[in-house]
Amino acid sequence: MEKPLIHLLDDNSTTNGEVLRHLTQHGFKVIWSGLKPEDCRLGRGTKPDLAIICSIKDNGRQGLEAARLLRLQCHRTPVILIVQESSETKAVAALRAGINDYFTWPVSYEELLASIRRQLREARADKPAVPKEAPEARLIGETPVFRKIKDYVLRAAATDCNVLITGETGTGKERVAEMIHRHSARREKPMICINCAALPENLLESELFGYERGAFTGANNPYPGKLRMAEGGTVFLDEIFEMSPHMQAKLLRALDSRSIYSLGGRTPIPLNIRIVAATNKNPERAIEQGVLRQDLYFRLNVARVHLPPLRERQMDIPLLLEHFLQEMNQRYDRQVESFSPEVMELLLGYAWPGNIRELRNLVEALFINLPARIVSMVHLPESFQRLQDNLEQPQGEREQLLAALLATNWNKSQAAENLHISRMTLYRKMEKYEINTSQTEPSLSQATLYN
Secondary structure (H helix, E strand, C coil): CCCCEEEEEECCHHHHHHHHHHHHHCCCEEEEECCCHHHHCCCCCCCCCEEEEEECCCCCHHHHHHHHHHHHHCCCCCEEEEECCCCHHHHHHHHHCCCCEEEECCCCHHHHHHHHHHHHHHHHHCCCCCCCCCHHHCCCCCCHHHHHHHHHHHHHHHCCCCEEEEECCCCCHHHHHHHHHHCCCCCCCCEEEEECCCCCHHHHHHHHHCECCCCCCCCCCCECCHHHHCCCCEEEEECHHHCCHHHHHHHHHHHHHCEECCECCCCCEECCCEEEEEECCCHHHHHHCCCCCHHHHHHHCCEEEEECCHHHCHHHHHHHHHHHHHHHHHHHCCCCCEECHHHHHHHHHECCCCHHHHHHHHHHHHCCCCCCCEECHHHCCHHHHHHHHHHCCCCCHHHHHHHHHHHCCCCHHHHHHHHCECHHHHHHHHHHCCCCHHHCCCCHHHHHCCC
8 A cells, every 4th residue: 555645844944854754654755845835836746645734933824825825726635734822713714724634833743643644534535436345444353242343333334324432532433433434325425524622613613514705704715514525425523522512503403404504605505414423421421411412412322332442352452453563564564473472461451541542552652663573571662561560579469469459448440440450350360369358358248349
């Protein structure tokens, strides 16, 4: 698979070198230029898949003009802007200049890379045909509970109902949304992803419903909005509960009437889309707290998919590690074969608070400076090496486990969390060292109260 090409526009040598290094380390090809008008010409030679504008010196003024010039030449190429300081006014100006996403400096490279991949996916989804068996559509896992989830997802995909996906951050909600789209009758049409938490309300409304020319100052050209861009396809609304009640009401009206009004528009525009929404919150509790409209919940919660945290599907960890190892080998042209038994035991016992996303990030981090074919303890990040060091302290593992259980009054969930291991691993180690409540001061009935 050919590496995506990114056009980096930057007049600051410091930011340029840092951004360039991170992009190349993560498998992108990069061409660099300044921010002068003559540097903003796309289409000379190879057309880039995405453009990043670093406008630090003047805090975005020159960058906004560069974005407008890029948009005039190619309205489909995603553009990301990085500025010194953020404000709602600047965010509005960025949207009106046709910028897909923007960040402040110093930038979080994890968030920047996630945005780049999301923009590239959306750009690919805008093509007329989508492969039925694209790699993004795979869900990795063979535990009984996860196999049931995969079967249900495929059945839900075959219908045309709306879907609500719940689960902790990092459990793979966007991957499930992709699978639903790619196995549905709408797979030949676009799938558009929108992070409802990433935009303030006024920007979210413009982004969803679009606007007409002259709808507000700076609206020199009409913008269709993401809902219309997904016509015939699927819209994935991530963090749906971050929408304000006003926006929830507008979305509900659009779903009920199957039509929308763009900003500045006077006639309804027919809409044919499927909604897949996701949240890391409890929907029923959100309704009680007034965060979620009950009528919108009923509209979205036709099919419900709940993704368990990784600590509850521990036996899927080797499959996920193998999958991500192959993915990174292909991306970075390496030949890392496997993990040592000590590393595998450590990773199986870890609680993974960041779930699959944390696991994938760990595997990717190994490839930054990894000379060996077998991943051993010395190749792990320091935070994971410290976990192993803690278990090898003179105090002994049995004593450490017992101390953690006593400190939490035998609350095994809390003890496992304090030890940074899964509850299943704690049970195995308790059995290994023959630890039970009869060896301690609390009675069995007291211990039971906490579990």
